[in-house]
Amino acid sequence: MQFCVLGSGSKGNATYVAAQGRALLIDSGFSGVEIERRLAAIGVETASLAAILLTHAHSDHIKGAAVLARKYKLPIYANKGTLAAAAKCLGAVPAICEFQTGSSFPLHHFHIHPFAVCHDCVDPVGFVIENGSCALGYCTDTGMVSRLIQHRLAGCNGLIIECNHDPVMLKNGPYPLHLQQRVRSSHGHLANEEAARFVADLLHDGLQHVVLAHLSETNNHPDLAYDTVAAALKSGKEALTGISLAWQDRAGELITLVDCAGHGED
Numbered sequence: 001m002q003f004c005v006l007g008s009g010s011k012g013n014a015t016y017v018a019a020q021g022r023a024l025l026i027d028s029g030f031s032g033v034e035i036e037r038r039l040a041a042i043g044v045e046t047a048s049l050a051a052i053l054l055t056h057a058h059s060d061h062i063k064g065a066a067v068l069a070r071k072y073k074l075p076i077y078a079n080k081g082t083l084a085a086a087a088k089c090l091g092a093v094p095a096i097c098e099f100q101t102g103s104s105f106p107l108h109h110f111h112i113h114p115f116a117v118c119h120d121c122v123d124p125v126g127f128v129i130e131n132g133s134c135a136l137g138y139c140t141d142t143g144m145v146s147r148l149i150q151h152r153l154a155g156c157n158g159l160i161i162e163c164n165h166d167p168v169m170l171k172n173g174p175y176p177l178h179l180q181q182r183v184r185s186s187h188g189h190l191a192n193e194e195a196a197r198f199v200a201d202l203l204h205d206g207l208q209h210v211v212l213a214h215l216s217e218t219n220n221h222p223d224l225a226y227d228t229v230a231a232a233l234k235s236g237k238e239a240l241t242g243i244s245l246a247w248q249d250r251a252g253e254l255i256t257l258v259d260c261a262g263h264g265e266d
């Protein structure tokens with residue numbers, strides 16, 4: 001399995017996932033042209049995509065979904081709440097495939113499990129995506145780590161985890177108090193330390209790579225986010241092959257997960 005965070009942050013989010021000749025997008029929060037450009041930057045043709053999965057209806061996650069769906073005749077997968085909230089933005093698209101949060105479904109060679117996260121919108125989800133040999137966990141835009149989230153992401157070989165802000169930078173930054181409170185709330189975004197504890201709890205010998213995503217350009221710094229997570233993992237018993245950062249202005253690293261048995265939750 002291969003994956004690449006094409007961009008992550010308040011200005012747009014999209015992640016490419018591929019296995020066995022099939023590929024999909026998790027979210028499409030940039031313009032269609034920008035998604036095409038970022039895919040090309042990692043050597044991928046947009047026409048190779050088979051579907052778009054949506055986590056929730058905020059514009060930085062759905063902005064380009066309809067354009068790509070219409071141009072490339074891609075089905076859009078989302079739950080009922082997200083589809084209702086995104087209806088005006090999506091308009092008419094070739095195919096809508098509604099899933100239920102908490103219920104797994106097949107998608108070509110993939111097995112998808114959408115699970116509930118904690119964010120200030122209607123029925124937001126994260127995903128565990130499996131291809132029979134590897135499991136990738138995707139969890140951004142959550143203000144807290146619930147037992148359900150912990151359970152679903154346990155055993156994944158790759159993780160894309162929110163590492164949004166540094167509390168001190170947020171407190172001393174330009175955000176007004178009401179916006180600071182939103183970010184810090186249980187339905188906002190994870191701080192660096194929260195993400196670090198989360199990753200440390202999920203560490204196991206089959207975890208190959210973690211991408212730190214949705215970093216705030218105002219209330220965080222890439223080095224600070226990376227160092228906070230890396231420090232929390234130093235005491236772990238198992239070694240982690242890689243930690244990398246997702247960027248807002250460009251595609252990140254194209255990561256390959258090698259086959260690994262015994263990875264998963266059902």
